[in-house]
Amino acid sequence: MQRLILMRHAQAEKSAPGGDIDRALSERGRADALAMGRLLAARGLRPDMALVSASRRTRQTWDAVSESFGDVDLRIEDGLYNASSDTLRRAVEGAEEEAGCLLVLAHNPGVHQLAVEYLIESAASPGVLDKMSGGFPTAAAAVFTVDVAGRPSYEGWLTPADAEA
Template identity: 80%
Template sequence: MQRLILMRHAKAEASAPGGDVDRALSERGLRDAAAMGRALAARGLKPDMALVSGARRTRQTWDQASDHFGDVEVRVSDNLYNASADVLRRAVEASEEEAGCLLLIAHNPGVHQLAVEYLIESAASPSVLDKMSGGFPTGAAAVFTVNVAGRPSYEGWLTPEAF
């Protein structure tokens, strides 16, 4: 893997009759997810594999964003639903040999915690750590370049508000 994109699902409805796992994207979330797909693709950030939580809102985020990526292997996993940073890291590591560019779409706080862990491990600058300390908004993506030893380093930060 040469690149890793950690993305939080886009803005979801407050509730759903079937419970949290069935919460759908709001109208804003649908627009934001599509905008993030366009923005990632425009920057050459096109995954060849996507790991997506089984929750409805993460699957919808993928559906909206993926229109801009072309052919991508998609793995939907219920294990990624509200997963901890540790679980997300293991999922990334289990797939790192299979993808040049891996996209993970999951939930907070796990996505945010994993991004911060990668920043700390790569000795990111204080300004980058400050940027991430404010949280990981819905629809946002943290992009990491991964070196030959498998160590990620911060490449960029995209939020739907920018598009």
């Protein structure tokens, strides 16, 4: 793997009759997901594999984001639903031999925690750590370059606001 994209699902409705796992994207969430797909593709960030949580909102986010990517090896993973950073890390490590560019689409706090862990491990600058300390908004993506030893280092941070600019 040469590149890793950690992404949080887009904004979802507050509730659903089937519970949290069945919450759908809001209208804003759908628009943000479409915009983020276009932004990622415009920056050359096209995954060849995606690991996506089984929740409705993450699957809907993927459906919108992926419109800009073309063919991607998609894997819906039950274990990524509200997964911890450790679980997400294991999923990344499990796919590293199969993907050139891997996108992991899941939930907070796990996505945020894993991004911060990678930043700390790669000795990211205080400015980058400050940027990430503000949280991980819906539909945001942290992008990492991965070296030959499998160590991610910070490449960029994208939010729906970047897509609007």
